[in-house]
Amino acid sequence: MEKSLNWREFVITRAVKASGYSAIVFVLLIFFFLMREGLPAIGEVSAGNLFSIRWYPIEDYFGILPLITGSIIVTIGATLIAVPFGIGTAVYISEIAPRWMREVLKPLVELLGGLPSVVLGFLGILIVSPNLRILLDLPTGLTAFTGSLLLGGIAVPTVVSVAEDALDAVPRSYREGAWALGATPWQTIWRVTLPAAKSGVLTAVMLGVGRAIGETMTVMMVTGNAPVLATKLGSLFAPVRTMTATIAAEMGEVANGSVHYHTLFLIGIILFLISLTVNVLASSVVFRTKKRAERILS
Amino acid sequence: MNKIIIENLSLQYSDGTESLKGISMEIRQNAVTVLFGPAGGGKSTLLRCLNRLNDLTEVRSNSGRILIDGEDILDPKTDVIALRRKVGMVFARPVTLPMSIRENITYGLELAGEKRRAKLNEAVERSLKLAAIWDEVKDRLNEPAIALSGGQQQRVCLARVLALQPEIILLDEPTSGLDPISTGKVEAALYELKKNFTVILVPHSVQQAARTADHAAFFLQGELIEYGDGKKMFTAPKQKKTEDYIMGRFG
Amino acid sequence: MMKLLARNRHSVQRLGYGLITLMAMVTVVPIVGTVLFILFKGGSAISWEFLTGFPHDGMRAGGILPAIVGTLYLTIGTAIFSVPLGIAAAIYLSEYASDNRWTRLIRLAIINLAGIPSVVYGLFGLGLFVLFLQFGTSILAASLTLSIMTLPVIISTSEEALRSVPQSFRTVSISLGATRWQTIRRIVLKEALPGILTGVILGLERAAGETAPILFTGAAFFLPRLPQSPFDATMALPYHLFVISTQVPEMPIQIQYGTALVLLIFVLTMNVIATVIRSRARAKRQW
Numbered sequence: 001m002e003k004s005l006n007w008r009e010f011v012i013t014r015a016v017k018a019s020g021y022s023a024i025v026f027v028l029l030i031f032f033f034l035m036r037e038g039l040p041a042i043g044e045v046s047a048g049n050l051f052s053i054r055w056y057p058i059e060d061y062f063g064i065l066p067l068i069t070g071s072i073i074v075t076i077g078a079t080l081i082a083v084p085f086g087i088g089t090a091v092y093i094s095e096i097a098p099r100w101m102r103e104v105l106k107p108l109v110e111l112l113g114g115l116p117s118v119v120l121g122f123l124g125i126l127i128v129s130p131n132l133r134i135l136l137d138l139p140t141g142l143t144a145f146t147g148s149l150l151l152g153g154i155a156v157p158t159v160v161s162v163a164e165d166a167l168d169a170v171p172r173s174y175r176e177g178a179w180a181l182g183a184t185p186w187q188t189i190w191r192v193t194l195p196a197a198k199s200g201v202l203t204a205v206m207l208g209v210g211r212a213i214g215e216t217m218t219v220m221m222v223t224g225n226a227p228v229l230a231t232k233l234g235s236l237f238a239p240v241r242t243m244t245a246t247i248a249a250e251m252g253e254v255a256n257g258s259v260h261y262h263t264l265f266l267i268g269i270i271l272f273l274i275s276l277t278v279n280v281l282a283s284s285v286v287f288r289t290k291k292r293a294e295r296i297l298s
Numbered sequence: 299m300n301k302i303i304i305e306n307l308s309l310q311y312s313d314g315t316e317s318l319k320g321i322s323m324e325i326r327q328n329a330v331t332v333l334f335g336p337a338g339g340g341k342s343t344l345l346r347c348l349n350r351l352n353d354l355t356e357v358r359s360n361s362g363r364i365l366i367d368g369e370d371i372l373d374p375k376t377d378v379i380a381l382r383r384k385v386g387m388v389f390a391r392p393v394t395l396p397m398s399i400r401e402n403i404t405y406g407l408e409l410a411g412e413k414r415r416a417k418l419n420e421a422v423e424r425s426l427k428l429a430a431i432w433d434e435v436k437d438r439l440n441e442p443a444i445a446l447s448g449g450q451q452q453r454v455c456l457a458r459v460l461a462l463q464p465e466i467i468l469l470d471e472p473t474s475g476l477d478p479i480s481t482g483k484v485e486a487a488l489y490e491l492k493k494n495f496t497v498i499l500v501p502h503s504v505q506q507a508a509r510t511a512d513h514a515a516f517f518l519q520g521e522l523i524e525y526g527d528g529k530k531m532f533t534a535p536k537q538k539k540t541e542d543y544i545m546g547r548f549g
Numbered sequence: 550m551m552k553l554l555a556r557n558r559h560s561v562q563r564l565g566y567g568l569i570t571l572m573a574m575v576t577v578v579p580i581v582g583t584v585l586f587i588l589f590k591g592g593s594a595i596s597w598e599f600l601t602g603f604p605h606d607g608m609r610a611g612g613i614l615p616a617i618v619g620t621l622y623l624t625i626g627t628a629i630f631s632v633p634l635g636i637a638a639a640i641y642l643s644e645y646a647s648d649n650r651w652t653r654l655i656r657l658a659i660i661n662l663a664g665i666p667s668v669v670y671g672l673f674g675l676g677l678f679v680l681f682l683q684f685g686t687s688i689l690a691a692s693l694t695l696s697i698m699t700l701p702v703i704i705s706t707s708e709e710a711l712r713s714v715p716q717s718f719r720t721v722s723i724s725l726g727a728t729r730w731q732t733i734r735r736i737v738l739k740e741a742l743p744g745i746l747t748g749v750i751l752g753l754e755r756a757a758g759e760t761a762p763i764l765f766t767g768a769a770f771f772l773p774r775l776p777q778s779p780f781d782a783t784m785a786l787p788y789h790l791f792v793i794s795t796q797v798p799e800m801p802i803q804i805q806y807g808t809a810l811v812l813l814i815f816v817l818t819m820n821v822i823a824t825v826i827r828s829r830a831r832a833k834r835q836w
Contacts (some may be wrong), residue, residue, distance in 0.1 A: 012730050013645065019634050020641030021651075023658040023704070026697050030665065033676035088572030096566055097573070105577060107824050112580045114751065114820050116758030118787040119809050122794045123583060126805075156576055186562035207664070214666025216761040217787075221795055244668045244761070251672070251765050256680065268672040272665060279664040283657065351724055356647075383726040393717040396740055405735075406725035458725065 038265030055227035057260045069230040070240035077148025078212040086159025094167040095189050113157030121221030124150045142224035144240040151212045159208040166200020203282045210278035220245035243267045301327040301496040307362035319520040330497045332511035339517035341500045345468045349385040350378045386459030390471040392451035394443035399435050402443045406462045421461045429457035430487045449480025466496045474502040508532040516540045591810025594803040615772050619783035626692025627756045635703030643711035663701035667761040670698045674766035689779040691767025699752040706748020710741040743830030750823040758816050760787040786812040
C-alpha cells in the first residue's frame with residue numbers, strides 16, 4: 001500500500017508541477033504562433049508601405065500608422081476618463097464610504113468588469129452615440145470619443161480594484177499618525193494615504209491602460225471604423241479605427257496565408273508586445289499589490 | 299531504557315534564526331522528559347526534528363544523528379510517514395482540523411488505510427478516554443470540533459495523536475493558551491500517558507516543568523546547558539545559567 | 550486666524566468628500582442603469598418562442614436558441630479545459646513551488662496571459678487550433694482558445710483561496726502522517742473550495758461574454774441547426790448580439806434588446822452565484 005501511495009504522490013506532484021509550468025508554455029506558444037503567421041508580412045510588405053498612412057488592403061495599402069494612432073487616441077481618451085474616476089471610486093470605497101456602502105459598491109464594480117463588452121458596444125450604438133451626435137453637433141456619433149467613453153467604463157473596474165487594494169495595504173498607523181498631527185481626513189488621504197499607495201496606484205493606471213488598448217468589440221462597434229490618421233485633437237470627434245478592431249473586422253474575410261492575413265497577424269504581434277511591456281512594467285513597479293493585480297488584470 | 303539517542307545534532311534555518319548547536323542526549327522510555335529554557339533556545343526545533351516536521355521548513359544545514367530504537371531517522375531513506383505515526387505531536391495552539399470531533403480522531407487512521415468501522419469507533423473511544431475528554435464529548439462526536447472550548451480542543455488534539463498508537467508523544471507548550479483547570483486536566487492526562495509512552499514536553503513555564511519532569515533538559519540559545527533528573531534539576535541545578543533561569547533572573 | 554483656517558480646512562474637506570462621492574456615483578450609477586435599462590427594454594421580447602426557437606427571415610424573426618445553446622457549449626467546453634488545469638496550477642504555486650526564479654517566471658507568464666488582448670487570443674487560436682491542429686472553426690477550437698484566456702483568472706483566484714487556508718492545518722495534517730497530496734486533497738482543497746468556485750465562475754463568466762476570441766475560431770453567423778459535435782462551429786450569444794446590432798440591416802430592435810438581455814442574464818446569474826458563494830463561505834468560515 002505504501003508503495004502505491006508513493007507512486008500516486010509522485011505522479012500527482014508531477015502533474016501539478018506541469019500545470020504550473022503550462023502558463024509559461026502558453027505564453028511561448030502564443031508568441032510562436034503569432035510570429036509564425038505574422039513575420040512573413042515583413043518580407044511581403046515594404047517598410048514604406050507598412051509605415052504609410054494609408055490602410056486599404058484591397059488595393060494592397062498596408063499602412064498601419066492610422067491604426068496605431070487610432071488605438072492611441074482612443075486609449076488616451078479612455079485613460080483620461082478611467083484614471084480619475086477609477087482612483088476617485090477607489091478612494092471613496094476604501095477611505096470614505098460607510099461599511100454597508102462598500103459592501104454594495106464592490107460587487108457592483110466587479111459586475112461592471114464582468115459585463116460583456118459587446119453589450120456595452122450595443123448600448124454605445126443605440127444610446128451613447130446618437131445622443132453624443134446631437135449633444136456635440138457632430139456628423140456622426142461613432143467617433144474616437146464615443147469609444148473612449150465606453151472604454152473608460154471598461155477600464156474603470158481594473159483601476160478601481162487594483163488601486164483600492166493598494167490603498168487598503170497602507171497601514172492604519174500611517175493614517176492615525178496623520179490624524180494625531182491634526183490633519184483632516186481629507187488631508188490625510190491626499191498627503192499620506194495616496195502617496196503611500198503610489199506604486200500600487202501606478203500599477204492600477206498601467207493595467208487600466210493595458211485593458212483599454214486591448215479591448216476589441218466595443219471599439220469596433222462604436223468608433224466608426226475609418227482608418228484615418230489621427231493627428232490632432234479634433235480627431236477625437238471623428239471616426240477612427242483601432243488595431244484590435246481592424247483584426248476583428250477583417251480577419252474573417254481574408255484568405256489564409258495572404259499578405260493581408262499576415263499583416264493582421266503582424267498587428268497582433270504589435271498588440272502582444274505592447275501588452276507584454278505594460279504588464280512587465282506594471283508587475284515590476286510593485287510587489288505588494290501583485291496578487292490582486294494578477295487576478296484582476298485584463 | 300533509552301528510547302531516543304541524539305548524537306551531535308546541529309541545525310540552522312535558512313533565515314538564520316533559531317538553531318541547534320551540537321546537541322547530544324538520551325531520552326528515556328516511559329518517562330516525561332522536559333525541554334525548558336527561554337524562547338528561541340531550540341526546544342521546539344528539537345521537537346520538530348524528532349518527527350521530521352522540519353522537512354516543511356527551509357533548513358540550511360542539518361547534521362548529526364537521531365536514533366529512535368536504534369534507527370537513524372534523519373537518514374533520507376527513512377519512511378517519514380511511518381515515523382510521524384510513531385512520533386505524535388501536539389502543538390502550542392489547539393488546532394483542530396475543520397471537521398467533526400470523530401473525524402479529527404480518525405483522520406490519521408484513515409490516512410493509514412484503516413477502513414473498518416468497528417476499529418475506528420474503538421480507536422475514537424479509547425483515545426478520547428486516554429486524553430480525559432471522553433465524558434465531555436461522547437454525545438457530540440459528530441459536531442464540528444471547532445465548537446469546543448480551547449482546553450477541550452487541545453485534549454481532542456492529544457486524542458487525535460493517541461489514536462495512531464504512537465510510541466513517542468511530543469508536546470510543544472500544549473497548555474500555553476489554556477486556563478489553569480484545563481492545564482491541570484492535560485497535565486493529569488500526561489501523568490497517565492507516561493506509563494505507556496515516551497513523552498517529551500516543552501512546558502510553558504518553569505513551574506510546569508518542575509511539576510511534570512522526570513528528566514529535564516535546559517536549553518539556551520541552541521545549546522544544551524544541563525540535562526539530568528527532573529527533581530534535582532529544579533532543586534539543585536549544577537550550572538549557574540540553569541539556576542539563574544529557574545530563579546527567574548532572566549528569560 | 551486659527552479659527553478661519555480651521556473652517557477653511559473643513560470646507561475643503563467637505564468639498565473634497567463631496568467630489569469623490571460624486572465620482573464614485575458617476576461610476577456606479579451607469580452600471581446599475583445599464584442593467585436596469587436592458588432588463589426593462591428586453592423584457593418584452595422574452596417569450597418561450599424567443600428562447601426555444603430558431604432564427605428565421607434572415608434572423609429578423611424567431612428565437613435565439615442556437616445562440617443560447619452555443620454559449621452553453623462554449624462555457625462548458627472552456628470549463629472542461631481551464632478548470633482542472635487552472636486549479637492544478639494554483640495548487641502548484643500555493644503548495645509546492647518555492648520562491649525561486651522559475652516560480653517568478655511562471656507568475657510573470659500568468660500576468661502576461663491575463664493582459665493579452667482578447668482578439669490576440671483569437672489570432673492565436675486561429676493559428677494553433679483551427680489551422681495548425683486542424684480542428685477547423687469549431688466549438689473545440691473556440692473552447693480551447695477561451696480556456697487559455699480564462700486560465701489566469703482561475704489560477705490567481707484559486708491560489709489566493711488556497712493561500713488563505715491556515716498553515717497550521719497543513720502542519721497538523723502532515724504531523725498525523727498525511728502526505729502532502731493527502732493534506733491538499735482532504736483539508737486544503739476542501740476549505741478553499743468556495744474561494745476556488747468563486748474564481749472559476751468569475752473566469753467562466755468572462756469567457757461566456759467574450760466575442761473577439763471566438764470570432765475566427767468557432768463562431769458562426771447563422772446555423773439552421775444545433776451543433777452536433779465539438780468539431781462543428783456554433784452560434785453564440787455575444788457574437789449573435791454583435792451580428793444583429795451591426796451586420797444585419799433593418800433588424801427589429803426588440804430582438805436586439807432581447808438578445809442583450811439573455812446574454813446579460815446569463816452573465817449576471819454567474820456573477821450573483823459567485824458573489825453568494827463567497828459571502829456565504831465568509832460568514833461560515835471559522836478560522
